Amino acid sequence: MSHRLAVVVPTPAHSSISGPLSYLSELPLAPGTLVRVPLGKREVLGVVWDDGDLPENERTEANTKSIAGALQGVAPLDGAWIQLVAFSSLYYRRGLGEVALAALPPQLRDLTTVQLARRLKRPPDAPAEEPSDRAPELTPEQRTALGAFEESGGPFLLFGATGSGKTEVYLHAVQSLLAxxxxxxxxxxxxxxxxxxxLQERFVERFGAGNVTAMNSGMTHPQRLKSWLAAHTGAARIVLGTRMSVFASMPHLKLIVVDEEHDPSYKQQEGARYSARDLAIYRGKLTGAKVLLGSATPSLESWQATDKGRYQRLVMASRVGQGRLPSVRLVDMNLQPKQTVFSVQxxxxxxxRIARGEQSLIFLNRRGYAPVLACTACDWKSxxxxxxAFRVFHKIDxxxxxxxxxxxxxxxxxxxxCGNVDIAPVGRGTERLEEHLGELLADVKQANGEAVRIARMDADSTRIKGALEQQLARMHAGDVDVLVGTQMVTKGHDFRRITLVAALNADSALFSSDFRAPERLFGLLMQAAGRAGRDAAQAEASEMWVQTWHPQHPLFAALRRHDYPAFAAQQLKEREQAGMPPFGFQALVRAEARTQEAAQAFLNTASSAAQSVEGADRVTLYSAVPMSIQRVANVERAQMLVESPSRAALQRFLAGWQPVLxxxxEKGVIRWAVDVDPLAI
Known part of the structure; x- marks a missing residue:
């Protein structure tokens, strides 16, 4: 007797296959079982699903194919994982297969029973270190936060100043759970x-290598498979990962920590555009796992959730030891000579700092030598x-x-x-800034008489494998006097010798058309400031310098006081008046086509047809417009904003509008996608 199965398979976005397909099996298989199935001319990995999701025509089709086989030795994915994927597919308007199979390592499909047994068997002489029992003593604030976390259900927002020891709270929370x-x-x-x-180094030191595994998109396929199996079987008690790890199969999941929860990197920007932070909250509800969000500059959504009592706020305002937050100094660039890059002050x-043997960090969020190369004789630009968009000039190569x-x-x-040989860079990136600073400090010597050591840390200088680790090691060893970098240097790094941080060209975000730009800028500057003053002996002298053309802007007033609550209150008031998130809810429909006219015509046609969709009276559809970067790789891009004061109303409308889209x-439209809760408009 054959058994009919509902199987989710990998499908492209908005294909005619949106749910499970029907297959036959000689044996009944539980939902969550991994199987190999034929799809067209290929054999693909699939996940057995609830057969209640099968459309009627899939239930009765006579020529249903049989599965090629189940993956022996791999336990079925649990019900909570299936629910998480189903919710993500529904909320973010993507196919089940696209979400489910993107969360699984590609090499699972080709895994034989013998290979699986070999991968799961740990060699007798394995890299497993003994966990350390030398945990540092908690500060009073850390003990209070941890006690509140242990006593109630959450979710929790740990609002802790940079350097307040949030990571140690995470470590203790995990340690308590595992015990x-x-x-x-x-x-x-x-x-x-x-x-x-x-972070992995700290967790391995505390819990031993055998209990910890990493999970991120930079891993090779074999590494990703090994990590996934360790989590799925329960061999790995702790998974450290980026946003993709929110879909890790962890059958005994009891705690989720989202560090730097405000960071926009948690929002996927292609494929299923999910927010890993928001899914972490949902997964906690599904599994009963406690969820702890941490940040020195929380997202306004999370901050408002604590104001409304949906999250519990834990506060750690002081730095560990005698460290202190740096004093903030503003330099009015209106008073500086024209073309000044570094003010005299x-x-x-x-x-x-160089004379005292201390380190400085110069922050500029633009990599490359110069954003544009231009001709001095005609209008040509790169x-x-x-x-x-312009191509960036990289002088190094x-x-x-x-x-x-x-x-x-x-x-x-x-x-x-025009043939003019006088073409010159316009503007500055980190590469040019590094060069210019070297010229300005050419005659400056360290205390021992040696030349100043300047380093650069950005996506270009750390592209080669191992380069980032080498750069960080040099900083920690004191082999760098001045570090020039993009925003990658402002997050999470514990540089003990830095006593000065300077931000250049930060003003552009103050008057951006994107309503989230001030929030991102304030968070970035606060995070950058947090790299200074971590060592008690140098804390008194630590400073954050901001060169600005608008020193009277209220954002800088809050920054000088390190007053995130005041900044958040002002921003939330403005958002509420405008009906913007978190007081309103948004989705973007983006279209890509061969011409801008075709992209906008598709969106406008869908907008006109939307009036007949149930719930259209509860949403506002704006006109189709080109995206900020209109053309990428010879593809024209346009977008349309949809708003509603109700999340439920927006979801109901999107569900009804999907078939209309x-x-x-029409011909000429390459692809389209819905982005729910977009971070950039």
């Missing part, structure tokens, strides 16, 4: 890959032929590189338009 429950698992999430190694302050599509060319010897797609 109470011999099977319990914990998921600890960080926003970016480059923060994983240092800032340059003197950097020189003082535009990308494939995108509506003499290339013009588009940071959107990757198109790269050698720098021309003369202007391609599918039907409105």
């Amino acid at each position: 109470r429950d011999p099977q319990a698992q914990a998921l600890v999430m960080v926003p970016e890959i480059n923060l994983t190694p240092q 800032l340059l003197e302050a950097i020189q003082q 535009e990308c032929p494939n995108c509506s 003499r290339t013009l590189r588009c940071h959107h599509c990757g198109y790269t060319e050698r720098v021309p010897r003369a202007c391609p338009s 599918q039907a409105a797609r």
Whole structure:
């Protein structure tokens, strides 16, 4: 007797296959079982699903294919994982298969029973270190926060100043859980890959290598498979990962930590555009796991949730030991000579640090040598032929590189338009800033008489494997006097010798059309400031310098006081008046086509047809407009904003509008996607 199964398979977004397909099996298989199934001419990995999700025509089709086989030795994915995927698919308007199979390691499909047994068997002489029992003593604030966390259900927002010891609270929370429950698992999430190694080092030291595994997109397929199996079987008690780890199969999950919960990196920007932070909250509800969000500058959504009592706020306002937050100094660039990059005052302050053997951090959120290369004789600029953006000049390898599509060319010897040999960089990136600072400090010496050591840390300088670790090691060893970097240097790093942080060119976000720009800027500046003053002996002298053309802006007044609550209150008041998130709810429909006209025509047609969709009276549809970067890789992009004062009403409308969007797609439209709760508009 054959058994009919509902199986979720990998499908492209908005394909005709949106739910499970029907297959036959000689044996009944439980939901969550991993199987190999034929799909077209391929054999793919699938997940057995609840057959109640099968459409009627799939239940009665006569020529249903049989599965190729089940993965022996791999326990079925549990019900909570299935519910998490189903919710994500529904809320973020993506296919079940797209969400489910993206969460699984690709090599699972090719795994034989023998290979599986070999991977699960730990060699007798394995890399497992003994866990350390030398945990540092908690501060009174840490003890209070941890006690409140242990006593109630949450979710929790740990609002802790940079350097207040949030990581130690995470470690103690995990340690307490593992001591109470011999099977319990914990998921600890960080926003970016480059923060994983240092966190993993601390967790391995505390709990032993055999209990900890990492999970991020930078891993190879074999590494990802090994990590997934360790979590799925329960061998790994602790998973440290980036946003993708929110879908890790952890059958005994009891604790979820989301560090730097405000970070936009938790929002997926392609495929299923999910928020890993929000899904962590939902997963906690499904499994009964406690959820702890941590940040020195929480997202306004999470902050408002604590105001409303949906989350419990835990506060750690003081730094561990005698460290203190740096004093903030504003430099009015209106009073500086034209073309000034480093004000005289800032340059003197950097020189003082060098003389004392201390470190400085210069923050500029723009990589490359210069954002544009331009001709001095005609209007030619280094535009990308494939995108509506400029190619960035990288002096180190003499290339013009588009940071959107990757198109790269050698720098021309003369202007391609008029032949003028005098083509020059316009603006500054970190590479040019590093060079300029080297020129300004050429005659400055360290206390021992040696030349000043300047380093740069950005996506270009750390591209080669191991480069980031080398740069961090140099900083921690004191082999760098001045570090120039992008926002990657402002997050999570514990640089003990830095006593000065300077932010250049931060003003552009003050008047952005994106209503979230001030929130991101304030968070970035607060995080950058947090790199200074961590060592008690140097804390008194630590400073944060901000060069600005708008020193009277209220954002800087809050920054000078390190007053996030005041900044949040002002921003939330403005958001409420405008009906913006978290007081209103948004979705974007983005379309890509060969022409801008085709992209906008698709959106406008769908908008007109939306009036007949149930619930259209509860939403506002704005006009279709080009995206801020209109063309990428020769594809034109447009978007349409949808707003509603009710999350439920917006979801009901999107559900009814989805088939309308599918039907409105015409020739020339390459793809379209819905982005629920977008972070950038």
